[in-house]
Amino acid sequence: MPPGALLEVRNVTVRFGGLVANDEINLSVPTGGVAGLIGPNGAGKTTLFNVITGAQPPTSGSVIFDGHDITADSRQKRARRGMARTFQNLSLVLSLSVLDNVTLGCGRFRRSGLMGSIVRTPGLRRQDRLVRDVALGALDFVGLLPEASRSTADLTYGDRRRLEIARALALEPRLLLLDEPSAGMGPRETAQLANVIDRARTELGLSVLLVEHDMSFVRALAESCTVLEFGRVLATGPTRAVLDDPAVAEAYLGKTGTS
Amino acid sequence: MTYFNGVLVGIFTGGAYALVAVSITLMYRSTGFLSFAHAGFASLGAYVYADFAGPRGFPRPLAALIAIVVTALYGLVTERILRPIRNAPAATKMIATLGIVQLTTALILLIYGFAPTSAPLLLPDQSIVIGSLRISYQQTAVLVIAGATAVGLGWFLRATRFGTGIRAVAGNPDSARLMGVSLTQVGRFNWALGATLAGTAGVLLAPLSPITAATFTLLLAKALTATLVGGLISLPLTFLGGLGVGIADSLTTLRFSAPGAKEVVTMLLVVGLLIGRRRWAPELPPTPEIKLQRRSRLRDTAVTVGQFGGGLLRTVKWPLIIVGAVIAVVIPARSGYWGFVGARGLAYTIQSLSLVLLVGWGGQVSLMHGAYVGIGAFTTALLVVTHGVPLELALLGGGLAGVVMGALVGLPALRLSGLQFAIASLTFAGAASEFLFRRTEFPKSLPRGTLFGVDIFDDSHLYLFMLPVTVVLYLVVWNVRRSTYGPLLISARDASTTVAHFGADPNRTRMGTFLLASFIAAFGGGLYGVLLTGFTPFDFSLILSIALLIYAVVGGIESLAGPLVAGIAFGVVPQLIQGQASTTASALPDLFAGVAVLALLALRPQGLASLLRAPAPTSEEEERAVVPVGRFDLVLKRWRARRAPLGASAPEAS
Numbered sequence: 001m002p003p004g005a006l007l008e009v010r011n012v013t014v015r016f017g018g019l020v021a022n023d024e025i026n027l028s029v030p031t032g033g034v035a036g037l038i039g040p041n042g043a044g045k046t047t048l049f050n051v052i053t054g055a056q057p058p059t060s061g062s063v064i065f066d067g068h069d070i071t072a073d074s075r076q077k078r079a080r081r082g083m084a085r086t087f088q089n090l091s092l093v094l095s096l097s098v099l100d101n102v103t104l105g106c107g108r109f110r111r112s113g114l115m116g117s118i119v120r121t122p123g124l125r126r127q128d129r130l131v132r133d134v135a136l137g138a139l140d141f142v143g144l145l146p147e148a149s150r151s152t153a154d155l156t157y158g159d160r161r162r163l164e165i166a167r168a169l170a171l172e173p174r175l176l177l178l179d180e181p182s183a184g185m186g187p188r189e190t191a192q193l194a195n196v197i198d199r200a201r202t203e204l205g206l207s208v209l210l211v212e213h214d215m216s217f218v219r220a221l222a223e224s225c226t227v228l229e230f231g232r233v234l235a236t237g238p239t240r241a242v243l244d245d246p247a248v249a250e251a252y253l254g255k256t257g258t259s
Numbered sequence: 260m261t262y263f264n265g266v267l268v269g270i271f272t273g274g275a276y277a278l279v280a281v282s283i284t285l286m287y288r289s290t291g292f293l294s295f296a297h298a299g300f301a302s303l304g305a306y307v308y309a310d311f312a313g314p315r316g317f318p319r320p321l322a323a324l325i326a327i328v329v330t331a332l333y334g335l336v337t338e339r340i341l342r343p344i345r346n347a348p349a350a351t352k353m354i355a356t357l358g359i360v361q362l363t364t365a366l367i368l369l370i371y372g373f374a375p376t377s378a379p380l381l382l383p384d385q386s387i388v389i390g391s392l393r394i395s396y397q398q399t400a401v402l403v404i405a406g407a408t409a410v411g412l413g414w415f416l417r418a419t420r421f422g423t424g425i426r427a428v429a430g431n432p433d434s435a436r437l438m439g440v441s442l443t444q445v446g447r448f449n450w451a452l453g454a455t456l457a458g459t460a461g462v463l464l465a466p467l468s469p470i471t472a473a474t475f476t477l478l479l480a481k482a483l484t485a486t487l488v489g490g491l492i493s494l495p496l497t498f499l500g501g502l503g504v505g506i507a508d509s510l511t512t513l514r515f516s517a518p519g520a521k522e523v524v525t526m527l528l529v530v531g532l533l534i535g536r537r538r539w540a541p542e543l544p545p546t547p548e549i550k551l552q553r554r555s556r557l558r559d560t561a562v563t564v565g566q567f568g569g570g571l572l573r574t575v576k577w578p579l580i581i582v583g584a585v586i587a588v589v590i591p592a593r594s595g596y597w598g599f600v601g602a603r604g605l606a607y608t609i610q611s612l613s614l615v616l617l618v619g620w621g622g623q624v625s626l627m628h629g630a631y632v633g634i635g636a637f638t639t640a641l642l643v644v645t646h647g648v649p650l651e652l653a654l655l656g657g658g659l660a661g662v663v664m665g666a667l668v669g670l671p672a673l674r675l676s677g678l679q680f681a682i683a684s685l686t687f688a689g690a691a692s693e694f695l696f697r698r699t700e701f702p703k704s705l706p707r708g709t710l711f712g713v714d715i716f717d718d719s720h721l722y723l724f725m726l727p728v729t730v731v732l733y734l735v736v737w738n739v740r741r742s743t744y745g746p747l748l749i750s751a752r753d754a755s756t757t758v759a760h761f762g763a764d765p766n767r768t769r770m771g772t773f774l775l776a777s778f779i780a781a782f783g784g785g786l787y788g789v790l791l792t793g794f795t796p797f798d799f800s801l802i803l804s805i806a807l808l809i810y811a812v813v814g815g816i817e818s819l820a821g822p823l824v825a826g827i828a829f830g831v832v833p834q835l836i837q838g839q840a841s842t843t844a845s846a847l848p849d850l851f852a853g854v855a856v857l858a859l860l861a862l863r864p865q866g867l868a869s870l871l872r873a874p875a876p877t878s879e880e881e882e883r884a885v886v887p888v889g890r891f892d893l894v895l896k897r898w899r900a901r902r903a904p905l906g907a908s909a910p911e912a913s
Contacts, residue, residue: 105761
């Protein structure tokens with residue numbers, strides 16, 4: 001394990017029948033740093049992301065988080081270790097308020113709950129208060145505090161993206177896993193989002209894995225970067241060097257261009 | 260009778276199940292309605308046939324024809340009624356078909372009364388002989404029609420243009436529409452066909468045994484079990500499943516003499532199938548339909564009247580609440596009659612409360628609340644009458660018995676989606692009312708004694724005891740909703756994998772709620788038993804389960820005011836309308852419930868209670884909005900303090 005790596009993916013291979021979605025992939029996210037993961041459509045980014053978050057067991061290989069092998073851990077266990085994620089297709093509960101959606105992120109601070117909630121024990125009330133405080137803090141951090149009591153369905157698309165990040169922050173994670181956070185957003189919203197991610201690192205000391213399509217977004221945020229193509233690692237290293245690599249430009253930029 | 264003969268008899272019994280099951284599967288595939296309405300269609304066919312062939316003296320074939328035509332037309336009416344919600348979520352659609360059952364049952368009870376009826380045989384009273392076994396023409400006809408239907412439909416779907424259209428709708432409704440397939444036509448075809456087939460089953464089955472309103476809900480439970488064999492996809496497998504359920508029935512009857520044993524076997528079959536079978540037709544996602552809405556004066560008027568009424572109620576909210584509270588305490592306290600009516604209303608409120616928790620927030624559509632009520636009532640009676648336990652403790656015991664039942668049913672049920680759970684709970688309710696409650700160990704009465712030293716022989720006294728109990732239960736449910744457990748529960752319903760990704764356990768969350776709802780329902784059932792004093796297994800049949808769910812949905816399945824509305828609307832208002840003179844059981848409340856649920860699902864899915872809520876933020880939300888800002892510094896500090904040694908392992912939980 002390279003010194004200072006919080007997350008390490010070692011030789012991960014995922015096969016779906018005859019299709020090799022990930023082939024012997026290695027990747028690491030340094031503690032306190034932002035790592036980018038890019039690649040054209042179908043390169044295997046989402047599969048790798050799912051392996052890291054526990055939604056997809058790898059065919060072989062392992063995932064190390066903070067020195068522990070978490071390859072076989074459940075999603076819940078990964079969350080309790082301090083990994084938080086967002087969803088590419090947004091997974092917010094629209095029938096709940098903005099604040100309630102964020103309290104969902106505090107799952108790992110909740111002990112039992114039901115019996116305590118019924119009789120409203122002091123401990124449970126304290127826990128509820130703590131959960132709401134943390135959630136409000138997270139909302140403030142992404143700039144959504146004024147919307148706390150609104151219905152989630154009323155939020156704009158960009159606000160929903162930030163709400164997803166707030167929910168992930170409410171987990172008080174050590175590693176933030178972002179699945180195409182800037183997808184479908186305009187330049188102003190993207191800048192706002194970049195600011196939030198940057199502050200999450202500098203102010204909260206989080207490590208971030210950024211799965212992205214938008215090259216400029218990655219260029220601005222990530223120190224290191226890994227490029228996937230056809231399920232293999234095409235290039236990896238410091239962002240600038242990787243993105244200026246002619247092979248990457250051909251495989252990636254040449255086809256889709258910078259958006 | 261040998262086992263071989265048992266299997267043969269089973270195949271012929273299973274024909275009816277297969278017939279209904281095939282049409283349910285087809286309907287689910289092409290319209291996304293998991294139809295319980297087939298029970299209503301079969302009932303209608305049976306009753307109309309019995310009426311025309313019996314008292315009216317029509318020739319039997321003509322009577323059968325009339326019955327089937329009436330049912331088919333009724334199916335078309337059903338399609339029209341359900342058309343507005345054909346793009347709603349699957350659970351809503353299923354509840355709407357329950358509304359059809361409710362409506363049909365109420366209509367039948369209104370016209371034909373509560374007494375069981377029987378019908379003359381349609382076909383000549385002759386039998387075909389297989390070995391030592393005689394199978395009547397009537398039963399043979401059921402099997403032949405079922406087989407022909409399954410084969411015919413299979414061919415029709417594959418070989419004809421319209422059949423291809425139906426399959427296209429099943430796969431992707433939007434694309435199918437764009438390609439010129441009319442959803443309305445596919446719907447009409449399905450409902451007419453489903454009604455015809457179920458009606459035919461009703462006509463053919465009616466003469467074989469006396470029929471009641473509940474007969475065909477049991478048939479439905481069997482048919483739904485058969486659809487599980489086909490995974491709601493395959494017609495041939497569904498057909499075989501129907502025969503299989505029939506064989507299971509017949510062999511069980513051969514082996515066990517206890518009444519209702521075959522219902523228990525059906526339930527076990529369902530549990531096994533749901534756990535063992537992974538492949539399952541995907542629920543069609545609700546697709547918001549882009550439609551050029553024609554102005555409908557009827558709908559506009561209904562909405563306007565509703566909003567006006569709601570506005571009026573909101574204006575006088577507090578005076579109304581105060582007056583209502585005074586009336587709720589004073590009048591039932593002074594009159595035994597209103598004491599009884601009020602207590603019944605409270606009993607409905609308690610059940611609705613449990614359903615709000617389970618269905619509204621937990622997202623599991625339960626068709627077994629009648630069984631919970633029964634378990635509560637019978638356990639309480641057993642403890643009091645047989646074991647001499649004081650009533651206070653016996654009521655608690657009843658509630659705990661509900662929890663035990665909930666755990667037995669709930670543990671396997673947690674793996675299920677809403678629709679699957681509905682089917683499982685239906686078969687469970689069938690097994691409970693046909694088998695469990697018929698056990699002779701259970702006393703059929705619950706004499707009233709004293710509660711905490713107060714004589715509750717008087718209905719008024721019982722009411723005055725139930726009122727604070729209901730308030731406490733309300734508080735319990737409200738506390739769940741307003742704590743952070745509430746959002747967690749609703750998230751576990753709407754986005755369970757997301758909940759898992761954030762470190763909470765969606766299954767444990769749902770299990771906890773499920774057990775709490777079980778306790779409330781069974782405890783309320785104990786109180787209902789005390790209120791009724793004497794009861795029979797039929798009091799807790801599937802009909803009650805369906806009615807309770809419909810009541811709760813009409814009241815408002817996701818709102819706390821809903822149960823109160825349901826209790827008043829179905830426990831008290833019917834008595835206000837009918838007056839004290841009428842003491843006979845009436846189907847009118849159920850008729851109203853059926854109509855109301857269908858109208859509400861189309862116009863106002865949040866239920867009657869939502870009319871009371873102003874469009875502005877509720878008081879709870881306002882309270883949240885003024886939460887002092889600026890705690891963030893505090894949180895941030897705490898965060899940083901914890902994260903100070905970067906790279907060191909963070910504490911697992913706070």
